[in-house]
Amino acid sequence: MTTRDFLFLLGSSRTGGNTETLARLAAEQLPAGTGQRWLDLRDLPLPDFEDRRHADGRPPTLTGNSATLLEATLTATDVVIASPLYWYSVSTSTKRYLDHWSGWLEAPGADFRRRMAGKTLWGVTALADDDPAVAEPLAGTLRNSARYLGMRWGGVLLGNGSRPGDVLTDTEAAARAKVFFS
Numbered sequence: 001m002t003t004r005d006f007l008f009l010l011g012s013s014r015t016g017g018n019t020e021t022l023a024r025l026a027a028e029q030l031p032a033g034t035g036q037r038w039l040d041l042r043d044l045p046l047p048d049f050e051d052r053r054h055a056d057g058r059p060p061t062l063t064g065n066s067a068t069l070l071e072a073t074l075t076a077t078d079v080v081i082a083s084p085l086y087w088y089s090v091s092t093s094t095k096r097y098l099d100h101w102s103g104w105l106e107a108p109g110a111d112f113r114r115r116m117a118g119k120t121l122w123g124v125t126a127l128a129d130d131d132p133a134v135a136e137p138l139a140g141t142l143r144n145s146a147r148y149l150g151m152r153w154g155g156v157l158l159g160n161g162s163r164p165g166d167v168l169t170d171t172e173a174a175a176r177a178k179v180f181f182s
């Protein structure tokens with residue numbers, strides 16, 4: 001029997017937001033025995049990403065929060081990006097985390113590309129807009145990133161809300177959350 005380990009990466013810039021609420025609703029339905037690790041990207045700030053791919057050949061430094069996030073990413077079978085919709089795409093902390101994937105691809109010994117392949121990438125997002133189509137840039141970012149790394153694409157769970165807690169009144173989102181990971 002294969003055990004799955006879900007890594008939930010929270011990318012909101014506030015606590016108790018709609019995105020986390022929606023992600024937790026979905027996670028409640030995970031089968032018993034499924035691993036869950038929740039990391040808030042605000043607790044693990046990453047430095048500005050520097051693209052050194054074609055520069056001096058120095059490998060990226062894998063210390064501190066970068067090392068923590070790399071280890072968490074590589075040990076998960078399923079990576080869930082829980083980012084609010086900010087300007088139609090992912091939040092800054094989420095985007096920075098994704099930019100660091102580019103450095104991790106170059107990190108000696110990390111074997112990032114091979115180890116990411118076969119994992120599943122999921123997205124969870126809350127947005128204030130009534131039209132879910134406006135979240136397509138976020139969905140496309142995640143979907144194409146999954147494809148680039150040979151990951152399976154699980155899809156995006158969308159919920160509507162502006163103030164924290166609003167998403168709980170989006171009954172359609174709650175229904176989608178119940179079956180999202182199944």
Ligand SMILES: Cc1cc2nc3c(=O)[nH]c(=O)nc-3n(C[C@H](O)[C@H](O)[C@H](O)COP(=O)(O)O)c2cc1C
Binds near residue numbers: 012
């Ligand atoms: C910087 C910023 C940008 C936002 N951009 C959008 C947007 O492009 N489209 C939208 O529908 N809502 C947008 N919103 C509203 C948030 O998506 C909404 O309040 C959401 O519930 C926030 O998620 P959270 O509660 O998990 O923090 C934005 C909010 C902020 C603070």
